[in-house]
Amino acid sequence: MISRALDVLTKIEKVIASLFIFVLTVFVILDVGARELFKTGIPWAQKGAVYMMIWAGFIGAILVAHKLEHLRPEVADKFWTGKLKPWYLRIQNFLVFIFCAVMAWYSVVYVIESREFADRNIIIDMPMWILQSVIPYCFFSMSLRYLYYSFSPREKDPQAVH
Amino acid sequence: MSIGLIILSAILVSLAFGLPLFVIMGSLTAICYLLISGETMPVIVGDIFYAADKEILLAIPLFVLAGQIMTKGSISQRLIDIARTATAGIPGGMGIAAILSCGVFAAISGSSPVTLIAIGSLMYPALVAAGYPKKLAMGAVTVGGTLGIIVPPSIPMIIFAIMAGVSVVDLFKAGIGPSIVLVLLLCGYMLYASPKNEEQKFSLSDFTTAFKRGFLSIFMPVIILGGIYGGFVTATESAAIAVVYALIVELLIHREIKMKDFAMVWAETAEMLGMLFLILVLAVSLNKFMTFEQIPESMVETMSGFIHSKLGFLLCVNILLLIVGCFMDAMSAILVLAPLLTPMAIHYGVNPIHFGIIMVVNLEIGYLTPPIGINLFVASGMFKVGFTEVVKAIVPFLFVMLLGLAIICAIPEISLFMIK
Numbered sequence: 001m002i003s004r005a006l007d008v009l010t011k012i013e014k015v016i017a018s019l020f021i022f023v024l025t026v027f028v029i030l031d032v033g034a035r036e037l038f039k040t041g042i043p044w045a046q047k048g049a050v051y052m053m054i055w056a057g058f059i060g061a062i063l064v065a066h067k068l069e070h071l072r073p074e075v076a077d078k079f080w081t082g083k084l085k086p087w088y089l090r091i092q093n094f095l096v097f098i099f100c101a102v103m104a105w106y107s108v109v110y111v112i113e114s115r116e117f118a119d120r121n122i123i124i125d126m127p128m129w130i131l132q133s134v135i136p137y138c139f140f141s142m143s144l145r146y147l148y149y150s151f152s153p154r155e156k157d158p159q160a161v162h
Numbered sequence: 163m164s165i166g167l168i169i170l171s172a173i174l175v176s177l178a179f180g181l182p183l184f185v186i187m188g189s190l191t192a193i194c195y196l197l198i199s200g201e202t203m204p205v206i207v208g209d210i211f212y213a214a215d216k217e218i219l220l221a222i223p224l225f226v227l228a229g230q231i232m233t234k235g236s237i238s239q240r241l242i243d244i245a246r247t248a249t250a251g252i253p254g255g256m257g258i259a260a261i262l263s264c265g266v267f268a269a270i271s272g273s274s275p276v277t278l279i280a281i282g283s284l285m286y287p288a289l290v291a292a293g294y295p296k297k298l299a300m301g302a303v304t305v306g307g308t309l310g311i312i313v314p315p316s317i318p319m320i321i322f323a324i325m326a327g328v329s330v331v332d333l334f335k336a337g338i339g340p341s342i343v344l345v346l347l348l349c350g351y352m353l354y355a356s357p358k359n360e361e362q363k364f365s366l367s368d369f370t371t372a373f374k375r376g377f378l379s380i381f382m383p384v385i386i387l388g389g390i391y392g393g394f395v396t397a398t399e400s401a402a403i404a405v406v407y408a409l410i411v412e413l414l415i416h417r418e419i420k421m422k423d424f425a426m427v428w429a430e431t432a433e434m435l436g437m438l439f440l441i442l443v444l445a446v447s448l449n450k451f452m453t454f455e456q457i458p459e460s461m462v463e464t465m466s467g468f469i470h471s472k473l474g475f476l477l478c479v480n481i482l483l484l485i486v487g488c489f490m491d492a493m494s495a496i497l498v499l500a501p502l503l504t505p506m507a508i509h510y511g512v513n514p515i516h517f518g519i520i521m522v523v524n525l526e527i528g529y530l531t532p533p534i535g536i537n538l539f540v541a542s543g544m545f546k547v548g549f550t551e552v553v554k555a556i557v558p559f560l561f562v563m564l565l566g567l568a569i570i571c572a573i574p575e576i577s578l579f580m581i582k
Contacts, residue, residue: 017432018425021223028220028402032395046217053223053435054214057443060436061184063429070182071437071494074534077180092179099185106203113204132211138440 002148010066013141017059024052047123051131058138065142068149068156089153093146100143107136165197183494187444194451206447213446214439217398218324224401225315226434229271230427231408232382235418238280240376241266242288247372251364254356256292257302260285261348264306265341269313269383274529275540278307282544293357296547297555302352304541304552305559308529311492312522313341315386315404318492320397321442322518325449325500329515330397332581334390336515339576340523344566351562378411391580438493445497458505465506475510476520476571479503483521487528491536495525512574519577523567530556530563 031045064070080088111129119128172193176186195201195209245262249255263285268277282303289299311318314334323330386404389395395403412419452458469475486495500521507517529537532553541552570576 014429014432017436018428021227021428021431021435024220025224025227025402025405028224028398029406032399032402035399046220049220050215050217053220054211056223056432057214057435057439060432060434061440062436063433064436067433069433069437070184071441071491072180072182073177073186073490073494074180075489076178078533088179092181095175095179095181096185099181099188102203103188103207107207110204110207114208135207135211 003152006066006145006148009141009144010063013059013062017056017063020052020056020059024049024056027052044124047121051121051124054131055134058134061138062141062145065145068154086153090150093153094150097143097146097150100139100146104136104139104143107132107139111136165193168197169193183497184440184444187441187448187497191444191448191451194448194455198455199451209447209450210443213443213450216324218320218330219442221315221320221330221397221401222317222438223431223435224398224405225272225317225320227427227431228382228401228404228408229273229276230430230434231405231412231419231424232379233267233271233276233280234420234423234427235412235416237270237376237379237416238263238267238284240372240379242281242284243372244369244376244380246362247365247369250362250368252353253358254353255362256289257294257298257352257356258349260289260299260302261306261345261352264303265309265313265345266380266383268307268310269315269387270379272310272315272317274308274310274526275536277310278304278537278540279544282307282541286545295357297551298355300541300545300547300552301555301557301559302348304537304556305348305530305563307537307540308526308563309341309344311526311529312337312344312519313383314338314390315397315401316522317438318496318522318525319518321438321493321496322500322521324442325445325497326504326514326518328504328518331390332515333518334387334397335580336519336577337522338387338391339579340519340566340570343569343576344523344563347562347566347569348559351559355558378415382407382411441494441497445501449501452501458502461502462506462509466509469510472510472512475506476512479507480520480524480567480571483524484527484531487525488531489534490528491534492522492525492528495528496521513578515581516574516577520567520571523563523570527560527563527567530560 027045027049031041031049035041111132114132115127115129120126121128121131169190172189173186176189192203192206195206196203242259242263245259246256249259249262252258260281263281264277267281268274271277271280285303286299289302290296310316314337316337319333319337320330323333382404385407386400389400389403390397469478483495486499503521504514504517508514529535532538532549538549538552538556542549545552
């Protein structure tokens with residue numbers, strides 16, 4: 001049930017991240033094209049693309065967390081074998097959950113402060129807190145995964161190549 | 163408890179439980195900001211956001227995307243066909259073709275394991291069928307695959323440029339000489355070690371046919387690098403041009419990419435970006451703290467008491483990086499070590515661009531050294547052979563790579579000849 005819900009959420013996040021990558025690519029291409037052809041770029045395109053990249057990057061981090069493929073030192077894996085292995089994975093995922101949950105909490109605090117200060121990006125004319133809100137979402141969504149994995153331990157696919 | 167002890171404990175606990183690097187980086191950043199600078203957690207979050215708000219970072223998803231689009235079609239077969247027909251008739255020609263195909267494919271894909279899979283899956287059976295010993299064939303494609311991070315455009319080079327505060331374009335320019343040196347050395351070894359029973363004769367018509375089928379693929383690195391070297395475009399602009407070129411070639415000319423694969427490239431690019439992104443922004447934030455607290459400067463001061471010459475520094479740093487490469491992947495090592503080691507390199511008179519290349523070549527060798535050599539694991543899984551067997555196969559090539567590293571370290575002009 002939880003696993004299926006997380007899979008559905010991942011699919012939605014995958015579509016959103018793909019769209020951000022697509023749109024940022026279009027923005028940069030249009031900007032470069034305009035600069036080459038008309039000697040002047042599109043003023044908001046680069047900045048818009050950067051924010052798209054930030055959103056795509058943070059949501060991409062959730063997708064990687066779902067597959068447990070975040071880069072990590074794997075030296076200790078060799079020492080935790082047999083019956084210890086599931087406990088190793090549980091503790092590992094639970095520690096990551098704590099980190100993500102703490103980051104999610106303080107990111108919410110930061111975004112609320114940013115909203116109160118009414119910071120705006122003048123190039124794309126948008127409140128900063130909207131652009132920054134991907135950070136608490138990223139850590140919140142990752143914390144859900146790691147909490148689930150700390151109860152239902154699993155490893156990354158050994159065939160995964162990155 | 164002193165702050166140093168807290169940091170050490172955090173690192174040891176992280177290593178003991180194999181925590182992801184973003185957690186290690188994040189914890190260290192939080193400890194430093196909270197306990198040393200007296201900042202609050204929301205300030206760290208703000209730092210993370212502004213660390214990500216950099217236009218140069220756009221080059222990363224765009225180069226990854228171009229590589230993903232180009233490598234979904236049958237480009238590897240086209241490149242191999244060109245390399246094989248070009249080297250036909252030379253004793254050991256097929257082995258040389260394997261290395262050359264890896265070199266060009268690496269420039270397009272930017273990824274070492276992907277190069278190994280794409281070229282190795284086609285070249286290894288062909289080499290074995292042509293009478294090459296399995297060990298030699300396996301070693302050639304496993305080592306050839308590592309060229310992905312030294313042949314520009316390379317994501318680790320972009321990461322180094324961001325962390326060390328040097329020009330991406332200069333690093334890309336500096337990567338071309340060392341890439342040629344390594345490719346030549348590997349080709350030279352293949353020439354020496356390959357069986358001398360090459361039956362295929364050189365045929366101009368075969369070569370022309372293969373070239374016609376594959377020249378658009380070869381042309382991609384030429385366009386990217388030509389624009390950068392000519393000073394016409396920035397790294398981000400050349401990445402955008404690479405994407406447009408890849409889309410035109412794969413969708414309109416080759417027409418081999420399936421719609422399902424085309425839809426997947428965007429998500430795969432987001433995942434690749436996501437894998438780097440958190441670590442990168444946290445590392446930039448930690449780097450900002452270290453710069454503010456003048457930690458690299460005090461490290462330089464301490465080190466200069468022990469190491470008195472440029473040669474001594476280069477020896478120590480190469481040994482350190484080779485050891486680090488055994489335990490960490492290239493991206494992580496660059497994110498952690500580049501901000502600390504680059505000021506030392508400058509202090510000892512090593513050009514920071516040259517140092518970036520030295521670091522990347524060392525970490526390229528790390529792809530081949532146990533226990534955490536990524537290409538060794540990929541080769542072991544792909545060729546269905548034991549890990550130890552792969553390690554044995556790459557040993558002679560490892561010496562060739564170390565020779566290349568020594569040459570690249572000793573002659574800075576190989577890296578710097580294109581930089582004004």
